[in-house]
Amino acid sequence: MTTDVTEVTVEELAALMKKAAGVTVDPQELERRVDTPFGEFGLDSLGLLGIVGELENRHGRALPTDAERCKSPRAFLDLVNGALTTGA
Amino acid sequence: MSGRGTRHTAVTGLGVVAPNGLDADTYWKSVKEGASVLDRITREGCEHLPLRVAGEVRGFDPSALIEETFLVQTDKFTHFALAAADAALQDAGLSSSAADSPYSVGVVTAAGSGGGEFGQRELQKLWGQGSRFVGPYQSIAWFYAASTGQISIRKGFKGPCGVVASDEAGGLDAVAHAARAVHRGTEVVVVGAAEAPLAPYSGVCQLGYPELSTEADPDRAYRPFTAAACGFVPAEGGAVLVVEDLERARRRDAFVRATVAGHAATFTGASRWDRSREGLAHAIRGALDEAGCAPEEIDVVFADAMGIPEADRAEALALADALGPHGTRVPVTAPKTGIGRSYCGAPLLDIVAAVQAMEHGQIPPTPGVFDICHDIDLVTARPRPAELRTALVLSRGLMGSNAALVLRRGPGPAR
Amino acid sequence: MTRRVAVTGIGVVAPGGIGVPAFWDLLSNGRTATRGITLFDPAGLRSRIAAECDFDPLAHGLDIDVVERADRYIQFALVAAREAVADSGVDFAAEDPWRVAVSLGSAVGGTTRLEHDYVLVSERGQRWDVDHRAAEPQLHRAFSPSTLAADVAERFGAQGPVQTVSTGCTSGLDAVGYAFHTIEEGRADLCIAGASDSPISPITMACFDAIKATSPNNDDPEHASRPFDAQRDGFVMGEGAAVLVLEELEHARARGAHIYCEIGGYATFGNAYHMTGLTCEGLEMARAIDDTLDHARVDPTEIDYVNAHGSGTRQNDRHETAAVKKSLGAHAYDTPMSSIKSMVGHSLGAIGAIEVVACVLALARQVVPPTANYETPDPECDLDYVPRTARPRRLDNVLSVGSGFGGFQSAVLLTGPSGRRRR
Numbered sequence: 001m002t003t004d005v006t007e008v009t010v011e012e013l014a015a016l017m018k019k020a021a022g023v024t025v026d027p028q029e030l031e032r033r034v035d036t037p038f039g040e041f042g043l044d045s046l047g048l049l050g051i052v053g054e055l056e057n058r059h060g061r062a063l064p065t066d067a068e069r070c071k072s073p074r075a076f077l078d079l080v081n082g083a084l085t086t087g088a
Numbered sequence: 089m090s091g092r093g094t095r096h097t098a099v100t101g102l103g104v105v106a107p108n109g110l111d112a113d114t115y116w117k118s119v120k121e122g123a124s125v126l127d128r129i130t131r132e133g134c135e136h137l138p139l140r141v142a143g144e145v146r147g148f149d150p151s152a153l154i155e156e157t158f159l160v161q162t163d164k165f166t167h168f169a170l171a172a173a174d175a176a177l178q179d180a181g182l183s184s185s186a187a188d189s190p191y192s193v194g195v196v197t198a199a200g201s202g203g204g205e206f207g208q209r210e211l212q213k214l215w216g217q218g219s220r221f222v223g224p225y226q227s228i229a230w231f232y233a234a235s236t237g238q239i240s241i242r243k244g245f246k247g248p249c250g251v252v253a254s255d256e257a258g259g260l261d262a263v264a265h266a267a268r269a270v271h272r273g274t275e276v277v278v279v280g281a282a283e284a285p286l287a288p289y290s291g292v293c294q295l296g297y298p299e300l301s302t303e304a305d306p307d308r309a310y311r312p313f314t315a316a317a318c319g320f321v322p323a324e325g326g327a328v329l330v331v332e333d334l335e336r337a338r339r340r341d342a343f344v345r346a347t348v349a350g351h352a353a354t355f356t357g358a359s360r361w362d363r364s365r366e367g368l369a370h371a372i373r374g375a376l377d378e379a380g381c382a383p384e385e386i387d388v389v390f391a392d393a394m395g396i397p398e399a400d401r402a403e404a405l406a407l408a409d410a411l412g413p414h415g416t417r418v419p420v421t422a423p424k425t426g427i428g429r430s431y432c433g434a435p436l437l438d439i440v441a442a443v444q445a446m447e448h449g450q451i452p453p454t455p456g457v458f459d460i461c462h463d464i465d466l467v468t469a470r471p472r473p474a475e476l477r478t479a480l481v482l483s484r485g486l487m488g489s490n491a492a493l494v495l496r497r498g499p500g501p502a503r
Numbered sequence: 504m505t506r507r508v509a510v511t512g513i514g515v516v517a518p519g520g521i522g523v524p525a526f527w528d529l530l531s532n533g534r535t536a537t538r539g540i541t542l543f544d545p546a547g548l549r550s551r552i553a554a555e556c557d558f559d560p561l562a563h564g565l566d567i568d569v570v571e572r573a574d575r576y577i578q579f580a581l582v583a584a585r586e587a588v589a590d591s592g593v594d595f596a597a598e599d600p601w602r603v604a605v606s607l608g609s610a611v612g613g614t615t616r617l618e619h620d621y622v623l624v625s626e627r628g629q630r631w632d633v634d635h636r637a638a639e640p641q642l643h644r645a646f647s648p649s650t651l652a653a654d655v656a657e658r659f660g661a662q663g664p665v666q667t668v669s670t671g672c673t674s675g676l677d678a679v680g681y682a683f684h685t686i687e688e689g690r691a692d693l694c695i696a697g698a699s700d701s702p703i704s705p706i707t708m709a710c711f712d713a714i715k716a717t718s719p720n721n722d723d724p725e726h727a728s729r730p731f732d733a734q735r736d737g738f739v740m741g742e743g744a745a746v747l748v749l750e751e752l753e754h755a756r757a758r759g760a761h762i763y764c765e766i767g768g769y770a771t772f773g774n775a776y777h778m779t780g781l782t783c784e785g786l787e788m789a790r791a792i793d794d795t796l797d798h799a800r801v802d803p804t805e806i807d808y809v810n811a812h813g814s815g816t817r818q819n820d821r822h823e824t825a826a827v828k829k830s831l832g833a834h835a836y837d838t839p840m841s842s843i844k845s846m847v848g849h850s851l852g853a854i855g856a857i858e859v860v861a862c863v864l865a866l867a868r869q870v871v872p873p874t875a876n877y878e879t880p881d882p883e884c885d886l887d888y889v890p891r892t893a894r895p896r897r898l899d900n901v902l903s904v905g906s907g908f909g910g911f912q913s914a915v916l917l918t919g920p921s922g923r924r925r926r
Contacts, residue, residue, distance in 0.1 A: 022156030215628025237909025296643030
């Protein structure tokens with residue numbers, strides 16, 4: 001599976017949080033609280049692993065091993081988008 | 089004995105998710121009226137199986153009851169258990185914060201089929217798409233311990249937590265396990281069993297049980313104690329109880345709905361129904377002994393009612409063996425013929441029916457069963473009013489377990 | 504009068520050796536039995552290593568009809584039970600069958616068979632409405648978790664309380680604990696107790712892959728299970744079974760039985776925290792240890808060895824180290840604590856029972872088994888993990904602890920003959 005989508009957006013992350021972990025969060029709120037720890041949104045380690053797995057399958061490539069250890073939405077998006085856009 | 093049995097454990101909360109009712113009162117109303125909700129199986133992917141009739145839980149909306157973060161990581165059997173646990177705690181007037189210490193509340197469940205639907209979905213991803221498509225929740229949703237773990241986490245209960253992964257009789261064993269934990273000093277235990285075996289692959293797995301009814305007519309599919317007995321009908325759902333130390337319940341002015349008075353379990357071999365006579369009789373004697381209860385004190389029996397002629401005969405004879413002449417006189421009932429057997433959940437639902445029967449002074453009938461061909465007083469057609477102080481609940485499992493539990497009527501609401 | 508519970512027989516089926524002598528040989532020499540998976544083709548998995556049993560059921564005395572009918576994990580249990588029963592010298596045919604119980608644990612039960620048949624009936628995952636005609640006739644036995652205890656009960660004629668315990672990775676410890684309660688509280692005089700699991704199958708390996716709990720060190724499987732070592736990167740899946748014959752002490756004495764040790768206490772608590780996660784503080788495991796010692800009336804300073812859960816995940820190793828320090832206080836630093844998972848892998852529900860048997864042997868031989876592969880200390884795990892080499896030591900009271908998915912935290916105390924005299 002190849003893809004033209006290179007950036008994971010805040011909207012996409014919010015949708016993934018819902019789908020993979022059952023966490024409902026408004027994308028605008030996620031944008032506003034982008035440095036808030038995932039735990040405060042109710043997202044745990046397994047949920048983040050589910051999101052990582054989903055993104056890996058969507059983009060057909062592995063993400064950095066640190067992806068599931070990211071503490072906040074910003075850290076996660078920075079790492080993931082860095083990897084996806086550089087093709088690392 | 090050491091006096092560390094099940095005696096003096098109060099039942100203070102009941103929670104039900106059953107094919108005939110999504111709460112304990114609706115369940116009781118249906119049971120009392122002798123309604124049958126057995127029907128052709130409609131679950132997607134099951135319609136072609138030779139398992140035709142089942143007791144399906146209908147109209148259950150987990151999203152209205154349980155947070156989505158719990159729902160995504162759990163199977164239906166855990167959804168049922170979480171909902172029933174909530175109801176039981178509410179009935180008991182307990183919230184997680186009401187405990188003196190998180191360690192004073194334990195959780196015990198019995199499980200006989202696990203998270204089959206969730207597991208099938210993940211197996212399909214693995215074999216249909218590849219291992220990378222298996223999600224992170226498979227490791228915690230399919231296994232038998234899921235419901236105990238999730239109830240404990242959701243409610244913050246850190247007391248002794250256990251799981252009896254068992255055949256049907258394990259439902260009674262779990263209640264005894266909880267009552268014994270109370271005797272060892274745990275104040276409250278949330279205990280129950282709920283099953284969800286009506287998924288396509290789970291259905292296929294059950295087809296191997298020689299006792300499974302494959303009759304297509306819901307009115308004829310599950311008729312224990314009759315000459316037309318042709319096996320049992322599986323069901324989903326179950327019940328959760330709150331049990332607690334009787335003194336503690338009195339201190340907090342709780343409504344003690346019943347007490348768990350005695351239990352015993354035996355084993356006589358898978359599908360060895362002739363031998364279950366001896367096994368069940370031995371279990372009944374053990375439970376009466378622990379309860380300090382004479383056979384004549386038993387006012388009603390909730391039968392296992394397997395629905396196999398040999399098994400039904402064994403159960404009728406076991407009652408006579410263990411209770412003497414009283415065994416043929418005591419009223420016997422099997423409400424499960426109207427809802428099916430939800431494996432470990434079935435005896436829990438019988439406990440709930442027994443508690444409510446004692447409270448209301450009504451023995452519920454055995455739906456759809458007439459023309460009894462055994463020497464027992466099976467209550468049929470309509471409820472029978474009776475003063476009920478003590479109930480005996482029986483259960484046998486397809487893998488050979490027999491269990492008996494004695495319940496005493498509670499003192500009722502605190503004055 | 505308090506009833507006491509003795510261990511009078513042990514049996515084990517473990518990676519690297521079937522039977523007690525081979526198992527102890529592996530542990531006491533610090534050898535590892537972890538290797539590349541051979542039971543199926545693991546291509547595509549993140550973790551492709553495991554500790555497998557080289558198990559030939561016919562060579563170990565099982566009849567061909569049992570082999571055809573029973574799942575691998577049940578075969579393990581039958582072989583381990585037979586060894587334990589023979590070791591105990593109990594003539595089960597002469598015992599009151601209603602006083603004989605069975606308590607066996609398994610985390611995933613018949614999953615391997617369930618998956619095997621799923622592939623057949625679903626045309627390799629292509630259809631939801633599976634075709635029952637392709638299923639094997641014994642599939643229901645894999646579906647029912649109680650098959651494990653039932654098969655063992657039937658084999659040895661047990662007619663007392665018979666149960667399968669499934670509390671994730673503490674199943675083995677809890678099965679022994681339930682058996683202990685069953686005898687102590689008078690519901691049986693004898694109990695065949697233990698656990699079995701054979702989880703090395705695609706679905707179970709894949710589900711642990713998905714949460715990155717297993718080691719991806721596929722290039723060096725012999726050294727992949729590294730509990731407490733700073734270089735650890737997850738647990739290595741295992742399989743196997745262990746069974747103990749537990750017996751009311753006077754019953755054992757009356758027949759002149761060899762008594763290995765006594766079960767002094769058992770406790771379990773939930774962490775109510777997370778299905779897979781563990782806290783840094785380990786308070787709930789500490790509570791299980793405290794209650795176990797209280798019940799046994801053993802002081803924390805009397806503990807001579809802790810058999811750790813030691814799975815080799817960073818979270819576990821820190822959790823457990825904190826728990827043991829909280830319960831044993833300063834004495835924790837003087838108490839050797841090792842993980843045999845470094846050698847036999849992590850066989851989920853079975854491992855708790857295998858570890859209890861390791862403790863029984865440690866008491867009998869007065870030797871602490873080592874933590875293999877322990878090379879690089881982790882500053883946050885600063886206890887004595889018995890690196891690589893078994894250590895002779897006077898052992899009277901030995902503690903085995905475990906953690907399981909679902910939040911279960913359990914502990915069992917074993918007390919050897921000299922420890923009993925001391926009390």
